[in-house]
Amino acid sequence: MLRGLTTVSFFADDVAAAKAWYTALLGIEPYFVRPVDGKPAYVEFRIGDYQHELGIVDSGFAAHGRPAPGGGTVIYWHVDDVHDTFERLPALGAKVHEKPVERGPGFVTASVADPFGNVLGVMYNQHYLDILASIRSGCGG
Known part of the structure; x- marks a missing residue:
């Protein structure tokens, strides 16, 4: 699937x-x-x-017209330091969507709206790092 x-x-x-x-x-x-x-x-x-x-x-080229800015979906990209990344984004012109929030041990999320109306999520995700380490060590994932 x-x-x-x-x-x-x-x-x-x-x-x-x-x-x-x-x-x-x-x-x-x-x-x-x-x-x-x-x-x-x-x-x-x-x-x-x-x-x-x-x-x-x-x-x-949006298939059904452009969705309203910030509507619905947030895709989170792993970053090594959410707080530093989050501080950098508004300095580049993004608008705060959600300040950093700890979601549990090893999981911190934040998001901004880029200058074009898209929501950009950033996340420290320990699971992502664990999977990456297992792949790099040859253990699969």
């Missing part, structure tokens, strides 16, 4: 501005850019331990 994330898609009215913002946040350029009429309509970054894909899609 569901086997793992392939691509997380965020929408933006201005893909070029979103590309610049996420390039500054991630410290890398997207590996793929698809232009339409000379402007980027889709950009994609590969990030993290598993090279998950974060795509930024022109809002005009």
